[in-house]
Amino acid sequence: MSSPSDNASKEAQRQEAERQAAIKNTQAAINAVFDDPTRAADIADAVSANRQYLTDDLSEQKANADRNLKFALARGGILGGSVQNDKQRILGQDYSKGLLDIQRKSAGFGAQLESADQDARSQLISLATTGLDSTTAASMAASKLRSNLESGASEAQLQGLGDVFGKMGDYWKSSQDDAVRRKAAQQAYGLYTPNANFATGYGGGPS
Numbered sequence: 001m002s003s004p005s006d007n008a009s010k011e012a013q014r015q016e017a018e019r020q021a022a023i024k025n026t027q028a029a030i031n032a033v034f035d036d037p038t039r040a041a042d043i044a045d046a047v048s049a050n051r052q053y054l055t056d057d058l059s060e061q062k063a064n065a066d067r068n069l070k071f072a073l074a075r076g077g078i079l080g081g082s083v084q085n086d087k088q089r090i091l092g093q094d095y096s097k098g099l100l101d102i103q104r105k106s107a108g109f110g111a112q113l114e115s116a117d118q119d120a121r122s123q124l125i126s127l128a129t130t131g132l133d134s135t136t137a138a139s140m141a142a143s144k145l146r147s148n149l150e151s152g153a154s155e156a157q158l159q160g161l162g163d164v165f166g167k168m169g170d171y172w173k174s175s176q177d178d179a180v181r182r183k184a185a186q187q188a189y190g191l192y193t194p195n196a197n198f199a200t201g202y203g204g205g206p207s
Contacts, residue, residue, distance in 0.1 A: 022133075027125050029134035033141035034121045043113050046149055050156045051106040057161050058098045065091050065165040091165060098164040109156045113148055120144040 069087055073079045124132075124141055132140075 022131075023128050026128040026132055026134040026137045029138045030121065030124045030128065030141050033138050033145070034117060039117070039145060042145075042149060043110055046113065046153055047106050047110040050109050050153060051102060053157055054102045054105060054161055055099075058095070058102065058164060061098075061161070061164050062091070062095050065094075065168060069168070087168070091168065094165050094167070098161060101161060101164075105156070105159070105161075109152065113152050116148040116152060117145065120148065 069084075069091065070079070073081075073084050073087070076083075078084065120141070124137055124144070128137060
């Protein structure tokens with residue numbers, strides 16, 4: 001015949017076994033959400049969208065840089081010369097660096113999403129030991145995956161590429177400053193150039 005202490009021990013063992021089974025079930029539900037094959041496709045789509053966003057930004061910057069360079073060269077009267085070739089070469093190099101930066105940022109964005117997912121998985125797996133049920137855990141996992149995508153995409157766009165052609169800005173500004181100085185000099189020269197009346201004396205005609 002079992003003693004009361006034996007019965008209590010068996011009951012405690014039974015309850016612990018049930019608790020461990022519930023934890024295992026909850027953790028399995030969490031892993032099922034994070035291991036869903038569609039997640040990899042969602043991340044790939046997000047990375048592709050971010051890459052396209054950055055590529056569009058780079059193309060717009062390049063168009064503005066080409067236009068600013070053309071105006072700067074025109075102001076200096078050096079369109080079609082060696083200076084133009086040199087500046088266009090620099091813009092081409094900056095553009096190529098921009099494309100490489102896009103690839104780097106896109107790869108980093110994908111890695112950040114995967115890392116955020118693993119962090120969320122670990123947190124929820126840990127919560128499973130506190131009595132979190134499998135249904136709630138699965139819902140929380142799905143919500144966290146959506147949140148990771150949304151916040152990650154927003155942060156990636158906010159970071160952007162920066163001013164890829166920024167180092168050409170000094171040249172454009174210099175050309176503008178030179179144009180202003182030339183205009184000021186021309187105006188000053190016009191003010192001090194004798195006109196027809198002054199050429200024959202203050203009386204306006206031969207004496």
